[in-house]
Amino acid sequence: MDTTDVAAIVTGGASGLGGATVRRLAAGGARVIAIDLPKAVDGAEALDGVEYVGADVTDGDQVAAAVETAVNTGLPLRVVVNCAGIGTAGRVLSKKGPHDLGTFEQVIGVNLIGTFNVMRLAAEAIAQTEPLADGARGVIVNTASVAAFEGQIGQIAYSASKGGVVGMTVPAARDLAQYGIRVMTIAPGIIDTPMLAGVEESFREQLAAGIPFPQRLGTPDEYAQLVAMIVEHDYLNGEVIRFDGGLRMQPR
Numbered sequence: 001m002d003t004t005d006v007a008a009i010v011t012g013g014a015s016g017l018g019g020a021t022v023r024r025l026a027a028g029g030a031r032v033i034a035i036d037l038p039k040a041v042d043g044a045e046a047l048d049g050v051e052y053v054g055a056d057v058t059d060g061d062q063v064a065a066a067v068e069t070a071v072n073t074g075l076p077l078r079v080v081v082n083c084a085g086i087g088t089a090g091r092v093l094s095k096k097g098p099h100d101l102g103t104f105e106q107v108i109g110v111n112l113i114g115t116f117n118v119m120r121l122a123a124e125a126i127a128q129t130e131p132l133a134d135g136a137r138g139v140i141v142n143t144a145s146v147a148a149f150e151g152q153i154g155q156i157a158y159s160a161s162k163g164g165v166v167g168m169t170v171p172a173a174r175d176l177a178q179y180g181i182r183v184m185t186i187a188p189g190i191i192d193t194p195m196l197a198g199v200e201e202s203f204r205e206q207l208a209a210g211i212p213f214p215q216r217l218g219t220p221d222e223y224a225q226l227v228a229m230i231v232e233h234d235y236l237n238g239e240v241i242r243f244d245g246g247l248r249m250q251p252r
Contacts, residue, residue: 001231004029007070008079011057011118014040016193018083020220021227026050033070057084057114067121076129078138079231080122082115089154104157111161115142127179137180141227144187150249166240173238182237184230189244192217212246
């Protein structure tokens with residue numbers, strides 16, 4: 001699928017994986033609607049072909065309005081990339097007591113329910129576009145994590161949320177096949193995003209040392225490159241791609 005003259009939605013689009021994806025899709029000729037929280041959108045870099053929309057991915061009305069913004073560009077909505085996500089640390093049981101239920105619900109809400117919310121509403125809009133070759137109408141790329149498979153100590157909420165994203169991949173692809181919509185998931189490993197910006201170099205080197213090859217952190221631009229490849233490759237569907245340099249996470 002070509003990204004020229006199509007509308008695209010990217011959540012978490014103000015920075016990190018989402019920001020890199022926004023830039024890549026815009027450079028490929030797409031009109032990109034970058035969704036992020038209002039405070040993140042306010043400080044986002046102005047880019048040609050990109051419109052920032054402040055919205056909470058867990059809010060049905062706000063996401064519906066953002067999807068409508070994409071539809072109103074006059075270009076067919078064909079690409080949706082879910083990058084919005086949060087992470088917290090906490091064990092099921094620690095010296096402080098049981099894991100806070102509200103925190104667990106918040107992580108599940110943003111990472112899993114937010115991904116589903118965007119997917120369901122965007123799919124409705126994509127399904128109304130004119131089909132291309134083989135009846136193709138669009139592609140949705142969701143973001144999981146290697147923590148979905150090898151969650152570390154303290155990652156119970158994050159792993160559960162990303163495991164849910166992985167679990168949605170095949171049934172979503174099957175549900176949406178009749179509309180010509182593909183669904184793919186990327187499971188990143190350790191990526192050099194703004195969340196690691198404050199980490200000491202010695203710790204970054206320690207993280208990189210655990211990656212088989214190449215022995216370095218992944219980059220948001222490489223994630224965006226993979227998204228672009230998935231969009232272009234029309235036979236990729238219903239699959240989870242690990243983007244991790246061969247990393248298999250240890251318990252801690």
